[in-house]
Every structure is written in C-alpha cells, then in structure tokens.
Amino acid sequence: xxxxxxxxxxxxxxxxxxxxxxxxxxxxxxxxxxxxxxxxxxxxxxxxxxxxxxxxxxxxxxxxxxxxxxxxxxxxxxxxxxxxxxxxxxxxxxxxxxxxxxxxxxxxxxxxxxxxxxxxxxxxxxxxxxxxxxxxxxxxxxxxxxxxxxxxxxxxxxxxxxxxxxxxxxxxxxxxxxxxxxxxxxx
Amino acid sequence: xxxxxxxxxxxxxxxxxxxxxxxxxxxxxxxxxxxxxxxxxxxxxxxxxxxxxxxxxxxxxxxxxxxxxxxxxxxxxxxxxxxxxxx
Numbered sequence: 436x437x438x439x440x441x442x443x444x445x446x447x448x449x450x451x452x453x454x455x456x457x458x459x460x461x462x463x464x465x466x467x468x469x470x471x472x473x474x475x476x477x478x479x480x481x482x483x484x485x486x487x488x489x490x491x492x493x494x495x496x497x498x499x500x501x502x503x504x505x506x507x508x509x510x511x512x513x514x515x516x517x518x519x520x521x522x523x524x525x526x527x528x529x530x531x532x533x534x535x536x537x538x539x540x541x542x543x544x545x546x547x548x549x550x551x552x553x554x555x556x557x558x559x560x561x562x563x564x565x566x567x568x569x570x571x572x573x574x575x576x577x578x579x580x581x582x583x584x585x586x587x588x589x590x591x592x593x594x595x596x597x598x599x600x601x602x603x604x605x606x607x608x609x610x611x612x613x614x615x616x617x618x619x620x621x622x
Numbered sequence: 623x624x625x626x627x628x629x630x631x632x633x634x635x636x637x638x639x640x641x642x643x644x645x646x647x648x649x650x651x652x653x654x655x656x657x658x659x660x661x662x663x664x665x666x667x668x669x670x671x672x673x674x675x676x677x678x679x680x681x682x683x684x685x686x687x688x689x690x691x692x693x694x695x696x697x698x699x700x701x702x703x704x705x706x707x708x709x
Binding site: 496498499502503506507509510513515516517518519520521568569570571572573575576577579580582583586590593594597 | 641642643644645646647648649652655658659662663665666667669670674677680
C-alpha cells in the first residue's frame with residue numbers, strides 16, 4: 436500500500452507517536468481496567484450482619500473473621516444464657532433492640548419470644564395452672580443479658596463498618612463482592 | 623465391692639434451670655460477669671485495629687487492653703467510694 440508510513444519520520448508527519456507501537460486489538464484486550472472509585476463491600480457487609488465475621492471470611496480475611504465470629508457470637512449467646520430469650524424484646528425495649536438488631540439472629544429470637552408470649556396470653560384465662568413456657572428475666576439477669584446482647588450488636592456494627600471499606604486479602608484475586616468494576620478487580 | 627458413682631455438685635436453683643428459657647440464677651457475684659465482657663470488647667477492638675502483619679500479637683494485645691480497662695474501672699470505683707465516704 437502506498438499510503439502507509441514507511442519510517443519514523445513518516446509516522447510523526449502523519450500524527451502518530453514516534454515511540455508508541457501501532458495500536459492493535461490484542462494490546463487493547465490486555466489493558467488493565469481502572470476501578471471507577473473506592474470499593475464498598477456491600478454484600479460482605481450484609482453477610483457480616485447476617486452472621487458476625489462472615490463478611491471478613493468472604494473477603495479472604497479468614498483468621499480475622501473467625502475471631503470476630505467466635506467473640507461476638509459468644510457475647511451474644513452469653514447474654515441469652517444469662518437472661519433467656521426475654522432480654523430481646525422489640526415491643527417493650529425498642530431502644531435496646533436498636534443495638535441488638537445489629538446481629539441478625541436477634542430478629543429470629545425476638546419473633547420466638549413474641550410467639551411464646553402470645554401462646555401464654557391465649558392460655559392464661561382458660562387453664563387453671565399455666566406453664567408459661569419461659570420465665571421473663573428481671574433484675575440483674577435482665578440488665579446483664581440485655582447489656583451483653585446489645586453490646587454484641589454494637590461490636591458487630593463496628594465489624595460491619597470495618598468490612599465495608601476493607602480491601603480483600605489479596606488485591607490481585609477476583610473479588611465477587613467489590614461491586615466497583617465488572618471484573619471485580621480492586622486496585 | 624463398692625459401685626462406682628459420681629457426684630456432681632450444683633446449686634439447687636441450677637438443677638431446674640432451662641437454658642435460654644429462664645434467666646440464670648445469679649444473685650451474687652454478678653459483677654464478675656463484667657470480666658468476660660471487657661475481654662470480648664478488647665478482642666473485637668484489637669481484631670479490627672491490628673494490621674495483618676501483627677495479627678499474631680492479638681492474644682497479648684487483647685489481654686493488655688482488657689487489663690488496662692479493668693484496672694481503670696477498679697481505680698474509678700475506688701476513687702468514687704473514697705469520695706462518697708469522705709463527703
């Protein structure tokens with residue numbers, strides 16, 4: 436072809452860079468995509484809310500996630516052991532429930548407590564001696580059980596905020612939770 | 623030959639205790655329950671704050687922070703008790 440540039444000076448004259456090689460489709464496909472903004476791990480945060488530590492494990496921070504799961508889970512279960520299911524009560528203690536609901540299973544326990552209470556309310560007028568099925572906590576067991584479960588929720592909120600902005604364990608591996616790029620690669 | 627038996631000592635209220643459905647019978651000694659709570663808070667805080675390279679130091683760092691918090695609480699309690707006793 437007579438109109439193709441033959442030398443570097445011809446390239447410069449035709450407007451192409453003197454040092455850059457001619458553009459080819461293969462080079463374009465190998466080009467690394469730049470992330471559009473800071474990564475926010477929303478799905479990992481949701482996992483961390485559903486089960487403490489699970490968000491960290493999903494991002495590859497297994498040790499950190501396991502320690503969080505055991506510690507926050509133990510505090511939450513400890514609160515339930517101290518005060519029983521009655522310490523999680525959305526109806527009578529909504530302010531404490533704001534803290535407790537940061538651990539998602541608290542919603543399940545609240546529903547269970549509500550069912551126990553409703554069953555007792557239905558039977559109380561019909562049977563002479565009613566087994567309540569559970570005994571609501573009062574005094575110190577109620578205070579400590581509520582404090583333990585609410586504190587577990589607030590500690591999990593701290594973990595959720597941490598996992599929201601934490602980079603995956605290895606930046607070069609594909610992160611399905613990043614959401615800031617189609618490939619999931621976080622720089 | 624005497625038959626082999628075991629005796630498990632438990633306080634009487636504990637024998638009837640149903641976990642999760644009834645509160646734990648803690649009439650005295652409830653203050654000691656603050657120790658595992660403080661330890662848990664320290665472990666979670668240090669797990670989040672420590673960089674990956676220093677994660678091996680987590681037990682020592684957590685124990686150190688928990689001890690500091692408990693010592694400060696004891697000091698504050700002692701100070702407030704002294705103040706109320708004096709005035």
